[in-house]
Amino acid sequence: MDVMSTANIPLDVEGAIDHLMNFLSVEGVTGEEAAIAAAVSEALKKAGVPASAIRFDDANTRIPVPTQTGNLIVDLPGTKPGPRLMFSTHLDTVPLCAGAKPKREGDRIVSDGTTALGGDARTGVALLVVLAETLIKHKLPHPPITLLFTVREESGLHGARELNPAELGGPVMCINVDGQLASELIIGAVGQENWEVEIKGKASHAGVAPDKGISATLVGALGLAEAKRTGWFGKVVKGDEFGTSNIGIFGGKNGKPAGDATNVVTDYAFLKGEARSPELSFATKIVDGYEAAFAKAKAEVTDHEGETAEVTFRRAAAYPPFKLADDAKVVKRATKALELLGIKPTYLFSNGGLDANWLDRAGIPTITIGAGQAEIHTIKEFVKLDEYEKGCRLGILMATLED
Ligand SMILES: [Zn+2]
Numbered sequence: 001m002d003v004m005s006t007a008n009i010p011l012d013v014e015g016a017i018d019h020l021m022n023f024l025s026v027e028g029v030t031g032e033e034a035a036i037a038a039a040v041s042e043a044l045k046k047a048g049v050p051a052s053a054i055r056f057d058d059a060n061t062r063i064p065v066p067t068q069t070g071n072l073i074v075d076l077p078g079t080k081p082g083p084r085l086m087f088s089t090h091l092d093t094v095p096l097c098a099g100a101k102p103k104r105e106g107d108r109i110v111s112d113g114t115t116a117l118g119g120d121a122r123t124g125v126a127l128l129v130v131l132a133e134t135l136i137k138h139k140l141p142h143p144p145i146t147l148l149f150t151v152r153e154e155s156g157l158h159g160a161r162e163l164n165p166a167e168l169g170g171p172v173m174c175i176n177v178d179g180q181l182a183s184e185l186i187i188g189a190v191g192q193e194n195w196e197v198e199i200k201g202k203a204s205h206a207g208v209a210p211d212k213g214i215s216a217t218l219v220g221a222l223g224l225a226e227a228k229r230t231g232w233f234g235k236v237v238k239g240d241e242f243g244t245s246n247i248g249i250f251g252g253k254n255g256k257p258a259g260d261a262t263n264v265v266t267d268y269a270f271l272k273g274e275a276r277s278p279e280l281s282f283a284t285k286i287v288d289g290y291e292a293a294f295a296k297a298k299a300e301v302t303d304h305e306g307e308t309a310e311v312t313f314r315r316a317a318a319y320p321p322f323k324l325a326d327d328a329k330v331v332k333r334a335t336k337a338l339e340l341l342g343i344k345p346t347y348l349f350s351n352g353g354l355d356a357n358w359l360d361r362a363g364i365p366t367i368t369i370g371a372g373q374a375e376i377h378t379i380k381e382f383v384k385l386d387e388y389e390k391g392c393r394l395g396i397l398m399a400t401l402e403d
Contacts, residue, residue, distance in 0.1 A: 009393050010138045011130070016392050017104075017385060019043060019133075020126035024102035024109065024118050024383075030092040030154040034068040037091055040125060040149060044074060047133035053077075059162040060151060067152050071159045073167060074147035076132060082143030085399060086171035086364065087131060088160075089124025089178055090153030090355060094377050109383040119383040120376040123391065124177030125149060127371050131395045142399045146171050150355050153178075157319055160355035165362040172364075173330035175398050176356045179370030182390035183343045185334050186368035189350035189357050190243070191280040191321030195287045196272040197223070197294050200310040202303060203267040211304040213265025217258045219309045220250060220269040222297035223290070232289030236275075243277030244351070245286050276351065278321050287315050319353040322360035330367045337397040341390065369394055 022043070028036030041054050053075045060067040072091065078084075093100075097118040100111050111117040128147050135142055146169050150159030179186055199220055204213030224247055227233045236243045249272040252258040259266030275286035291313045298311045324331050331347075338345045356366040371391025372384040 009396050010134060011389070011392055011396065012134070013389055016126065016130045016389065019129050020123060020383065020388060021102055021104065021109065023122045023125050024100065027098060027100070028092055029095045029098050030152050031065060031067050033091040033151045036125070037069050037072050037149065040072060040091070040129060043129045044132055047129065048136040049074060049076065049132055057164060057167050059159050062162040063152055063158040065152070065155065065158070067158065069151060071151055071163060072149040074132070075169060076135065076142075076145040076147065078142060078144035079139065080141040080143060082403065083172040084144040084146060084169055086146040086148055086168060086174040087128050087395065087399070088148040088150065088174055088176045088355060088359065088366070089128055090121045090150045090159065091125060092152055092154050093118040093120065093122070094154050096377060096379065107385045109385065111379065111381060113379055116377060116379055117381040117383065119373045119381060121153070121178045121373070123371040123373055123383055123388055127177050127392050127395050130392050131399060134396055135399060140396070140400050144169065145399060153355055157353055157355055157358055160358035161319070163358070163362065165364070168364070173333070174356070174359050174364045174366040175330070175334070175395065176354065176359065176366050176368040177371050177391065177395065178354060179368050180373045180387070181370045182387050182394050183338065183346055184348050184370050185331070185345050186348045186350050186354065186356065187331060188278070188323030189321060189352065189354050190276040190278050191283055191357070192274055192276045192318035192353055193280070193283040193287050193315055194272070194274050194318050195290055195313065195315045196270070197314070198312045199269045201265065201267045201269070201301075202307070202309070204265045206263045206265050210265060214267070214301055214303050214307060214309045215265050216269035216309055217266040219294070219297045219301045219311065220258070220271050222300055223294035226293035226296050227290050230289060230293060232286050232293065236286055238285075241277070241279060241282045241285070243275060243282050243286050245273060245275040245290070247271060247273040274318070278323065278349070280317070280321055319357045320361050322357050323349070324360070324365055324367065328365050330365045333398055333401060334367050334369065334394075337394050337401060340397055341393055343390065
């Protein structure tokens, strides 16, 4: 790193790490963000943000699963005129982080090895607080800034999805902090469509009269085999379009197995899967492929009178894909900030959805930056402190750069 170019960023590194340790120690698994939101509000007030500038939206009233609070939205008035910027991250962690006990180990923060850590995305949470604190403490010139802390990112990007963009004050771009290395700029991500199929067959004694039954399990199995044969399973490439798909659940009612005895032709099966692609229309085509495959499988399995199973296929868009233009202002701003830090940027396209997918859909071009997450969603999760520090500097630079 070029020391000269970063010497004028007044970052209190130990103070920034203290914030991160504090936020990592507050439990807040997805849907249960009240305590971490309170800790963030407390820290912001201590940093000099007036209580009146901190509020919750009502996104949680629209999220279809129980969620303690809305998204936390903070308004930092500009100390110079200019288009409003937004910084975002998510408050929640994956359930594997419950009970995490963060400890510092050299240049890392680790868990005790029995839980994940929650650096995804508490590195972002801490970065946004450090940003506000640094801007205020050192009276750095910056345009108006919105800080957005979303809920329920890990369980389906719900907070960002249910956000009312009108509540954000009209930011022209957003810097989302939910990545690994400071050098990695995420400029796009796939979209996803989910599918499920319910198969109602007919029970019959498997030894006495198997021909009088219609096996729902067999219909499901043949459907999957057909999807594989026709090229819609796993990695999917058709011409110049590509995507992925998976079968996640193959069972019965309410999480039980499909069938519970070997001597009965199974009369019910439930399957659930997904499809992803940089083009939502292609994710839809993949799901079309599954629908056709199960229709074909249905016709192949009949009882002695030619009856077939009842097959109900349902689909639901999960999140839209996005890709920032190469000359998007937010990409240029991030690139310039990294160059000032002496870091060579790499531009990534994510195979998973981010809050950025919904923010971009809301008309706010959103780049996602990294601040030290590593081995996320596993008990080996840790935070790389040098990357966290770089991420904090990147955030401060992006907030204060001249246009
Ligand atoms: Zn995350």
